[in-house]
Amino acid sequence: MVQRYSGPAARAGVMTVFAAGLSACALGPDFKTPEPPAAATDRYTPAPLAARTTSAPASSAAGAAQQFSMGQDIPAQWWAVFRSPALDQLIRNALAQNPSMAAAEATLRQAQENYAAQAGNLVWPAVNGQLGVSRQKASTGNGGAAGVFNLYNASVNVSYTPDVFGATRRTLEAARATVDYQRFQVEATYLALSANVVTTAIQEASLRAQIQATREVLDALNKQLGVIEKQFEFGAIPRTTVLSQRNQVAQVAATLPPLEKALAHSRHQLSVLAGKLPSEAGMPEFALDTLTLPETLPVSLPSALVRQRPDIRASEELLHQASALIGVATAAQYPQFTLSGSYGASSPTFGNLFEANSAVWSLAAGLTAPIFNGGALSAQRRAAEAAYDAAAAQYRATLLTAFQNVADSLRALDTDAQALKAQAEAEALAAESLALATEQYKLGAISYLALLDAQRSYQQAHINLVQAQAARYADTAALFQALGGGWWNRADGVPAAAPVSAAPSISKSP
Structure with missing residues (x-):
């Protein structure tokens, strides 16, 4: 990964990768709704049913003939047919x-x-804010005295993974x-x-x-x-x-x-x-x-079922x-592309943290590509x-x-x-x-x-x-x-x- 780069060429490269992520086609099959069975034409049974059932003697309860209405829609509250x-x-x-x-x-x-x-x-890009303080000891090298100091930092970090593939x-x-x-x-x-x-x-x-x-x-x-x-x-x-x-x-x-x-x-x-x-x-x-x-029964067409x-x-x-x-x-x-950036401030004193000369920023782009995984991805x-x-x-x-x-x-x-x-x-x-x-x-x-x-x-x-x-x-x-x-x-x-x-x-x- 290369960090802290800037300039017109670098920014153009970042935008190119970002645009590619937005415009690329998704890999894999595009789903299509399955077609109804070819045999589902106008009936559900091998032999066609009569248009209406037989009826029982008039004195018998529930003895009326029922008519099948092919293609008629079914009401949402279907149980209302029993009145x-x-x-x-x-x-x-x-x-x-x-x-x-x-x-x-x-x-x-x-x-x-x-x-x-x-x-x-x-x-969406991930955006996070960070505020921290640390106490550090740094050596000046060549036998010089070591310095002990505080370091305050505040930053906003942004990361994004373009959906290239x-x-x-x-x-x-x-x-x-x-x-x-x-x-x-x-x-x-x-x-x-x-x-x-x-x-x-x-x-x-x-x-x-x-x-x-x-x-x-x-x-x-x-x-x-x-x-x-x-x-x-x-x-x-x-x-x-x-x-x-x-x-x-x-x-x-x-x-x-x-x-x-x-x-x-x-x-x-x-x-x-x-x-x-x-x-x-x-x-x-x-x-x-x-x-x-x-006495009338709506029956959906097989192709609609x-x-x-x-x-x-x-x-x-x-x-x-x-x-x-x-x-x-x-x-x-x-391969998978990643873009990240941050902008903030860093200062050894909290009072100077938000001054102009305390500003720090970074841009980074990365690419991760599978080379060998023992056939796991396949x-x-x-x-x-x-x-x-x-x-x-x-x-x-x-x-x-x-x-x-x-x-x-x-x-x-x-x-x-x-x-x-x-x-x-x-x-x-x-x-x-x-x-x-x-x-x-x-x-x-x-x-x-x-x-x-x-x-x-x-x-x-x-x-x-x-x-x-x-x-x-x-x-x-x-x-x-x-x-x-x-x-x-x-x-x-x-x-x-x-x-x-x-x-x-x-x-x-x-």
Whole structure:
């Protein structure tokens, strides 16, 4: 390093190096957003789906046909399609109070501040002030007396590393990709939380309906047991008939505790999702008849899915980060320039420190170039390229999973409608058979065993119907989640949409 040089030629050399640092191209690959899969045209499944699902009998809840509207955009508050004010308020409370959401937002802020710190350290010159005093002893040489004196100094030091080969730009590009990754992680948390609240509320509603259906069956069996016991008292029927009925009542009653346990767990889960203790009051209760099944379902085009799913976008940012780190590793194989300068004053007395004849200054320029490192820098670049290949494979895996989620949800909705139609017809036939069997038994036309079979058939058919109704609600919510949840339409100041501040932006190739 050469120090304390001046003159027009020296200053021109410094400015030349500085200008080169500003205008040079960054080494390494320029990131490009991956193209959508070539096979993603206008459908998600091998065989095209019907434009609408089948419908169940009009008397069946959640039995309306659902129409798939291909290319229609998804609303930001997608859960509003169920038309439940209680559900809407619960989700809003969960988004505001859930600790997982708060943690994701805090991690985003951390990434933004880390980016700003890196930008401050790497982009701008470092300027530091220094004020010091020292006591020194110096020899005059040739046997002369040594002098002891104080030395006061004050200076401002400036240092800068021109980004000649793009190491700084690539480092900031990787840091910005980390910020964007965390932003999409916030969106993914937002989507998962809202979807979990919806599906748990639907599960609670389903369990309530199953418990109610089971209690209705149990009530009917107990009434029938009362009739049978009176018949037994008069000697009209054998004791085995009474025991069989009591056994049937006990079996149905035994199914209630597991359902009530599952309902309690759902209630506890809803409380935790809302950021509350399970013991806290004020949680709404959900029933299937308080939810509306949407009859029109927006379905994004497959080519748009890659820009909507937050997990795909997050995986893309990891790929972007890996691409930028290849540039960092490449730039490390080239020389690094440094510029520094200082201006200040030095004096043996503090009173004379700021006089004109006490001024001192220096300019310095340096170059550090790798000559031999045992192949370490080349190995680091190959490692960065391997990391990029791994990120690309992970991106494709995320992409495939996303398309599978949508395909599964679409097929599920189609088969759910068919299942509900079949279950509604089965429940209606079972109810009719039970009513007929009950009348025939009262007239002595059939045995008690035949009546028991009719009761069992109706009980199971009724519960199956409730489960089929709940499945349509749950798979409708799953479709909205699989399609990304409409976060791109949200403009309510959610932290996930906040831009990175206090740092220069890094352009990203489309």
